[in-house]
Amino acid sequence: MNRIDTRGMSCPQPVLMTKKALDKNPEGLEILVDNNTAKGNVERFLKSSGYTTKITEDGEDFILEAKK
């Protein structure tokens, strides 16, 4: 699965990057985020775009796994 790294980017960049990457890989995506705000925003965007999201903690970061 393709992965994008949004660590260090401030909002709305993580959501914008997710949107762009999903346009290229509509079947699914892994998104690496490093703060709660970005996690919440990306999760909400994925939900409204019809994806199911699995979140796992990776040290201080989070991996959001989006599937159709």
Add this chain to the structure above:
Amino acid sequence: MKGKKGIILAGGAVGLISVILGYYGNPGNMGYCIACFLRDIAGALGLHRAGVVQYIRPEIIGLVLGAFLISLKNKEFESRGGSAPFMRFMLGMVVMIGALVFLGCPLRMVLRIGAGDLNAIVGLAGFLAGILVGVRFLNKGFNLKRNYKMPKIEGYIFPVVNVGWFILLITAPAFIFFSETGPGSQAAPILMSLAAGLIVGVLAQKTRLCMVGGSRDMMLFKDNYLLLGFISIIVVSFIGNISLGFFNLGFAGQPVAHTDGLWNFLGMAVVGWGSVLLGGCPLRQLILSGEGNTDSVVSVMGMIVGAAIAHNFGLASSPAGATLNGKVSVIIIFVFLAIISYFNSDDLAKTNI
């Protein structure tokens, strides 16, 4: 306090407390105004000498410390910085100048709308136009590059500075300026203002309330979460103003406002566009500053310097209207924003990557 209920409640609290602050002495339709209050602090510190707008506003201190304490408690405090600091400083500066041409930050614009000030509707049109332009650049890949983890102490400095401001307010040494007339002399009691800041600082940190984020996220993603907070402030302040008899529909005779429509529009267009590039309105920058984001601290410092320049150079409007210097500065700022927007958009300026 998760989800839409939370943001509606937070917006409602802002609207309600604003009206209360006005009732207990803050200037008209100025329960909260991040731009005006930072400008007052700049004046109190002697960075500008406009005698009618000098006061260390406890609301600002409360907002920063409220966000600081709640983010510590929820383990969301994190020292981060290093994302294009000088561009952020300059953007903070121009956002402040735009706000002082209009006479209010986006939060005060919303409060003015809730009090029936129709000039603020003109400002809102400009604000939305500015956001629209900013969003177009976001879609072309605009970004200010990533931030990095900083030493913990980096994030603690700004909250400590705010404690220092509070000590200066209480002890009132001779080198701090306090207005004796004008808006700077009108203020709710210190502890009430501080509490008002703390409460909204906590709520805004938890909900990420942002005046520019609402319209931006609607345009970008059709996401109405933040917009609900924006609307909630208008509705509750409208009800509050009606019940206390502060509501006054019209253009003329509004408190701390002018009727120069074109410059109300263009001033807020600067604020909308600049705030989208910064990633949040002045309120949001303050809240992020409390959470350890020193890029936002740099933006706030830019706003304080911008306020000093705006009054020293005669750029700020008065109830009589916009000044010639203010109009010229807005034109220059549009050129500046266009250059910054173009050269930071990955799809436009290929050399940026």
